[in-house]
Every structure is written in structure tokens, then in C-alpha cells.
Amino acid sequence: MTSPILDVKNLHIRYGGASADAVRGVSFTLGRERLGIVGESGSGKSTVGRALLRLLPSAKITAETMRFEDIELLSLTEKQMLGIRGRRMSMILQDPKFSLNPIRKVGDQVAETYLRHFKCSRKEAGEKAIAMLEAVKIRDPERVCEQYPHEISGGMGQRVMIAMMLLADPDVVIADEPTSALDVTVRLQVLNILDSLVRDRGIGLIMISHDLNLVRNFCDRVLIMYAGRVVETLAARDLDKAQHPYTRGLLAAQPRIGGARAPLAVLDRRPEWLEEVSR
Amino acid sequence: MSKRRLSLQGATGQIGTILVTLLGLLILTFIIGRMMPADPVRAIVGEDATRETYEQVFRSLGLDRPLWEQFFYYLGDVLTGDFGTSIRTGQPVIQDILHVMPATIELATFAILIGAGLGVPMGVIAAVNKDRWPDHVVRVLSLFGHSMPIFWTGMIALIVLYAKLDLVGGSGRMDQFYIGLVPETTGFLLIDSLLAGEMDVFWSAVNHLILPASLLGYSSSAYITRMTRSFMLDQLGQEYITTARVKGLSKHQTIWRHAFVNIRVQLVTIVALAYGSLLEGAVLIETVFAWPGFGQYLTSNLIIGDMNAVMTCVLIVGVIFIALNLLSDVLYRLFDPRTR
Ligand SMILES: Nc1ncnc2c1ncn2[C@@H]1O[C@H](COP(=O)(O)OP(=O)(O)OP(=O)(O)O)[C@@H](O)[C@H]1O
Numbered sequence A: 001m002t003s004p005i006l007d008v009k010n011l012h013i014r015y016g017g018a019s020a021d022a023v024r025g026v027s028f029t030l031g032r033e034r035l036g037i038v039g040e041s042g043s044g045k046s047t048v049g050r051a052l053l054r055l056l057p058s059a060k061i062t063a064e065t066m067r068f069e070d071i072e073l074l075s076l077t078e079k080q081m082l083g084i085r086g087r088r089m090s091m092i093l094q095d096p097k098f099s100l101n102p103i104r105k106v107g108d109q110v111a112e113t114y115l116r117h118f119k120c121s122r123k124e125a126g127e128k129a130i131a132m133l134e135a136v137k138i139r140d141p142e143r144v145c146e147q148y149p150h151e152i153s154g155g156m157g158q159r160v161m162i163a164m165m166l167l168a169d170p171d172v173v174i175a176d177e178p179t180s181a182l183d184v185t186v187r188l189q190v191l192n193i194l195d196s197l198v199r200d201r202g203i204g205l206i207m208i209s210h211d212l213n214l215v216r217n218f219c220d221r222v223l224i225m226y227a228g229r230v231v232e233t234l235a236a237r238d239l240d241k242a243q244h245p246y247t248r249g250l251l252a253a254q255p256r257i258g259g260a261r262a263p264l265a266v267l268d269r270r271p272e273w274l275e276e277v278s279r
Numbered sequence B: 001m002s003k004r005r006l007s008l009q010g011a012t013g014q015i016g017t018i019l020v021t022l023l024g025l026l027i028l029t030f031i032i033g034r035m036m037p038a039d040p041v042r043a044i045v046g047e048d049a050t051r052e053t054y055e056q057v058f059r060s061l062g063l064d065r066p067l068w069e070q071f072f073y074y075l076g077d078v079l080t081g082d083f084g085t086s087i088r089t090g091q092p093v094i095q096d097i098l099h100v101m102p103a104t105i106e107l108a109t110f111a112i113l114i115g116a117g118l119g120v121p122m123g124v125i126a127a128v129n130k131d132r133w134p135d136h137v138v139r140v141l142s143l144f145g146h147s148m149p150i151f152w153t154g155m156i157a158l159i160v161l162y163a164k165l166d167l168v169g170g171s172g173r174m175d176q177f178y179i180g181l182v183p184e185t186t187g188f189l190l191i192d193s194l195l196a197g198e199m200d201v202f203w204s205a206v207n208h209l210i211l212p213a214s215l216l217g218y219s220s221s222a223y224i225t226r227m228t229r230s231f232m233l234d235q236l237g238q239e240y241i242t243t244a245r246v247k248g249l250s251k252h253q254t255i256w257r258h259a260f261v262n263i264r265v266q267l268v269t270i271v272a273l274a275y276g277s278l279l280e281g282a283v284l285i286e287t288v289f290a291w292p293g294f295g296q297y298l299t300s301n302l303i304i305g306d307m308n309a310v311m312t313c314v315l316i317v318g319v320i321f322i323a324l325n326l327l328s329d330v331l332y333r334l335f336d337p338r339t340r
């Protein structure tokens, strides 16, 4: 295997004012692959994603290593970090209703990523933005560029978000529940667009989700997080062979189309699982 | 097409609202006029007038009519631009007000420039550094400005900065020496002196303006700071700020290009409101600095119960606030795409 794009060892994160770590000793690597992170609410998935981009100003982040290619992210200054964000690593946020600036035109907002990282004219950046909007399958991108976020649908908003975050051609993209705010009818469409772009461009993708089925279909590998730790790492196709009781519990709690209509299992949580892993 | 109709409907609705508000305002001023403890007839005829003269004037003012009829007379007068004569000055009220208003506008305009110039940056700095030392410093500064007794501070400042140090001009709009030197064209001394080419008068006026305007500005900056801080905090907590940072924008760019741009309409609105209260309420400063403005005019008339003058002043204050509200509505429509 070639050397990973991201290499994280023993990552700890504590929010300012909190009495315990929100993330406690997480380790993983990411190659040019699609890595899923699943786990229940509050298990620390988003915290890991945001820490990778150093977006948690109030939190204390420590790790043996948090390396992006051969850059040690934790030893970069904020100024150096600005060159990484958006350009080398970016993140797709959850809900376009909130993650797009409500009073700026869509085209402007997309082009801003390009303008920020490349020396070029506004016009050039605008053309790049239009080409990228085409790539996320937006019909009539010139018109959409002139619209405001409240004038476009959620599915289209999330495609705009994808365009914005892939425009500067990053190597790593973190997608934090990219479809959970969307109508079920457009989820698959948006995921397929993201998936094909990520594959074509050889981007390393971290897909954060609650949804085991989604991760099973769109990822190569899956990390299962529980209470700030990774309890198990599996190839997506081996999810059913999971060993850890927490993962098995998660699987049992998933509804299945065409499955038996028994009541869904309720998740079992045990304090001893916190201790046994990542030692 | 349908969008245009909608905005047309909005405009008609707005005009309707304004008309109703104006009517309400007129009713209010009318009631204030009738409830004033002064006797307008006595004020005209004097203490020693005979009963007959009194009754005659009483009738000629229409005071023997039912109230609603009186109100319609009043309405008719206002609509034809007749605001009556001031008992105190013997001049048409409107002429008096046109004479005093420029002094107040000059003062209030400088004050609001200072107030917003201080308050907006301080509010942004406080929000960006929430709960760190710059925030605390700003809080103390604006608390001080807010609770400063302006009458007292004004006097101390006059004693120290004018009488002792002679850094600024004293009371009045210019040095005694220059009074009457430039013809009153617009009423704005700064403009009139420039028009007349009298630079000495101009600088004297600036010198006299600077202290009261700074004091007023500082005290109104407290409110502007507080509001700016809370508007900014609100925006900085939004998810689109995270998006901007993920794109690689610096803190500075995120604050000014995203958060600040998004609060400009709210800012203009509260600055306009602060300006409105400066236009109406610089009474204390005008008294301390012997500034011949609207605030002084209103108080002197209130004290002697000059009904026509007081009613017109109240009406003007009301109209100023209606106009400012209208301005903020228009701004929202222009700058916030969600309201279109
Ligand atoms: N800004 C913050 N300040 C303090 N604690 C926080 C903050 N954000 C998150 N936390 C805490 O950190 C832990 C992990 O939160 P995180 O948002 O990473 O979970 P998550 O797995 O993404 O959950 P979800 O699935 O609900 O998005 C939680 O216990 C949460 O309460």
C-alpha cells in the first residue's frame, strides 16, 4: 500500500471548559479511498472532522501525529493552515440552508474558494465556478450563479456546497452528514454525484454518517466510533462480520427493506467498551 | 411579472401603514395639546383681560366646539401647512422650527458620526474577542458612556477643556465676536460660513461643535457598541462562517467579508434610530452649551405651555421616527435578498 494521505495517531480533543475529552485516542489512516465514520450522536465524529482542519479554536487538540502527506498539521501556524483549508483539504457541511451565506449570490460564494487560492481575475474564477457547477450536474449554471441560497432547493444547495469545496481540487474531503438534511428523494442523487467526483479525482474522502447502509454502499472502509473512541475498523463489505458487540448492536438497530417486521433492537451500551480498545 | 405586482402591493400597504401612523400621531399631538395644564386663552389675552374678551378669544380659537370638531379643524390646519403661531415668540411655529433645526442637525450629525465611528468598531472588536480582555475593556468603556451624566460631564469638560486649557470653543455655536457676520442662508453654520467664504467663522464653528458633539457621540456609542456586538455574535455563530473558514479565508476576511456585510442593514437601522433620538433629545447638552437648537426650543415652550409650538415639536419628532423606520424598511428591501 502506498503511504497514506492522512495519518492520525492517538488523537485527543478536549473542548474549552469541558471536564473530559470529547475524543480519546483516535487513530486511523486515509489513503485515496472512501472512509466512513459512523457512530451514535455525540460519539465525536464531527469533532474529529473539524479537528483535522483545525477549526476548533477553543478546543485543545493533542496527538502523537496528525499528518497530512508530509505535513504535521498540529505544528502549522494558523497562517500556514489557511493555505491547506479549501485548497488541500476541505469539508462539506451538513445543511445548505445554514452553511451558505444567505445574502450573497451562489456564484460569488463558489468562486470565492478559487479566488482565495489562485491568482486570477474575478471573471476567471467565475468561469471556474460555472464549470464546477456543471460538474455537479446543475443545469443552467449561469442562472443559478445569479441566485441567492434561499431561491434554490436543498438538493441543489448541497450540490453547490460540493462544487464550492471541490473547486480548488483538494486531496482530502471530509463530508459531515452531507445528505442528512435532504429529502430522501434527492439523497441518492447527491451522493452519486459526490461519489463519482471523488473517484474521478482520486480524492481521499471521509464520510461521517449515522447511516450504516449509506456507509456500506459508498465507502471502502468504516470506522465505528463510540464515546470518543474507535471501537472497530472494518472493510465496508465485511460490516456484517463485525466482531464488536457495539457494532453488532448498531447493525441490529438498522431497519432493512424487506426484512422481518420484528421490533428493531435497542442499542446496548457498556462502560467496559470504553476501556478495552485502543490500548 | 407577479413579483413586480407583489412589491407594488407591498408599497401600497406600506403607504397605508404610514398614513394610519400619521393619523395616530396627529391624534396624539392633539390630545397632548388639549391636556397641557396651560390655558391657551389666558396666554393670549393676559391676566387682566375682561371676561368678555376672554370668551371672545375662547370662541375664536374654536374651543367651545366639541372635541372631534376641534380635531378636524386642527387636521385641516396641519394639512394646509398652518401650524399656528407661537405665543412665546409671536412667530409662526414652523418658522421658529426651521430656524432652530439646523443647529440641532449639525450637532446631531457630528455626534452620530463620532458615535458610529467609535461604536461599530468597538462592537466588532468585542464580539470577535468575546470574553477576552478587549471585550471587557469595550464593556467598561461603553458602560461608562452609557451611565455618564451628560449634564455634569458637559460642565466639567467645558471648565477643563475650554476655560482652563482653551483647547476648544466655549458655549454657543461660535465665538461672540463672529455672531451675525455670515448671512443665514441654509441655517447650517458650517455651510453658510463656507458659502460666505468666512473661514474664521467656519473654524470657530468647528471648535464650538467638537466638544458637545464628542460628548453626545460618546454617549450614543454605548448603545451602538452593544447592538453591534450582539449582531456580530449572532452572525459569527452561524454555520456559513464555518464554510468561509473551510474555504481558507482568514479570520479577518471571514469577519469583514461575511459576518460584517451581513449585519450592515441592522446596523444602519440602529444608527438611524440613535440619530433620531439625538435630533429630538439633545436637550441637556443644548442647555449646558447654550446651543440654540430644537431641544432648547421644545423645553422653553413646554415650560410656559406654548400649545401650538409644543404640538408641532411633538409632531416633528414623530415624523422623524416614522421616516427613519421607513428608511430601514427600504434598506432591508434593497440589501436583503430574502425580503424581495
Ligand atoms: N463546541 C463544543 N463545546 C463543547 N463540547 C462540544 C462542542 N461540540 C461538541 N461537543 C461535545 O463533544 C462530543 C462529541 O460531539 P460531536 O459533535 O463530535 O459528535 P457527533 O458524533 O458528530 O454527533 P452527531 O452525530 O450528533 O453530529 C459531544 O459530547 C458534544 O457534547
Ligand SMILES: [Mg+2]
Pocket: A045, A046, A047, A176
Ligand atoms: Mg456531528
